[in-house]
Amino acid sequence: MERIESGNWASRLRRFVSATEEEHCEFCSKAIASRHAHLVERATRKFFCACPQCAFLLGGSERFAALRARADALDDFNLSDDDWQGFRIPIDLAFVFHSTPAQGPVAIYPGPAGAIESPFAADGWSRLIAANAMLADLDPDVEALLVNRMNGAREYYLVSIDRCYALVGLIRRHWRGLSGGAEVWEAVRDYFTNLRDDVETKDRVHG
Amino acid sequence: MSGEARGTETLEQSLARLEKLMAALEEIADGTGREAARELLALLLDLHARSLARLSAIIAASDNGAALLEKIVEDRDLRAILLLHGLHPQSVENRLLDVIARMQPQWSARGLHVSLVSASKAFAMVQLQRNGVAEPTDQLRLEIENALTDAAPDLDDILIEMDMTALYTETAA
Structure with missing residues (x-):
């Protein structure tokens, strides 16, 4: 069968x-207004648009978690290179969050064909929380620690999970070959530039 | 483009042109014009969607309707339009399962086992597992992604998860 070389054209036309x-x-x-709340179904990680009432009633329930936009830079994050090595994540870019369905911390990191997910050692996560108290209030399923140690960077953020999936999607779209290619790392750099901008804008607004 | 050229345009060419025109429309600074064009397109699509939905219902309800619909979706142009309007007789899940079942022997022989994890109206998740020692090529990964997207161009995204941990360890070593 001949293929249509336009990817998800039907979805894009509909959204357009x-x-x-x-x-x-x-x-x-x-x-609902164009700016509205989102709920994440914990088991499937699916995002749903919600009106304020439904978001209030269902958010934080057993099945759904409310997504709150979050982008905080963690300037005094405590993580030695040895500890990081110990987590056995093969690349220097990952996000870690507490997954209710998995009943523990989960790491997701980008790879040649999309996101790779692996359980994150529970004792490693406890050590991280002990050394970095701010991790204790991460909302399960919807907030994550984003780690960027690429090219000598030591950047850590607390972000809402949508930003993490955005990063995974971006990497999947731009990844070429085994190592990713120049294009993908440029896209990742842009992502972090935007993230830092958002962190700074927010800090200015809130003093 | 002249009417004659439009008549001989392939589906690919039409979709590529559609893409360009949508991008051009997004660039128009005049917001009123942009929204009017968008509304016009939405209205036209809607008119077609309504009629096609009724047409599909009539076909489905007639003798041998299911078989006829199957024949209809074998036609590329018709399949594309039915997919666009959410009228493809097969669900997203079945379309993805079908293409995986059809291609699995080839993919498997070349080093990747493909399985569908979940499929919803907007989003599907697929898992790739290395099958044997051979390292799957980028070409193969791309081929899989393309085959899945072709079967479900109405999905916003197909997330392809792959257990590449072993491969990373090898390249790092």
């Missing part, structure tokens, strides 16, 4: 024409 259409709460179907 509906860009200004009213959005609806995926729970009660009520029309």
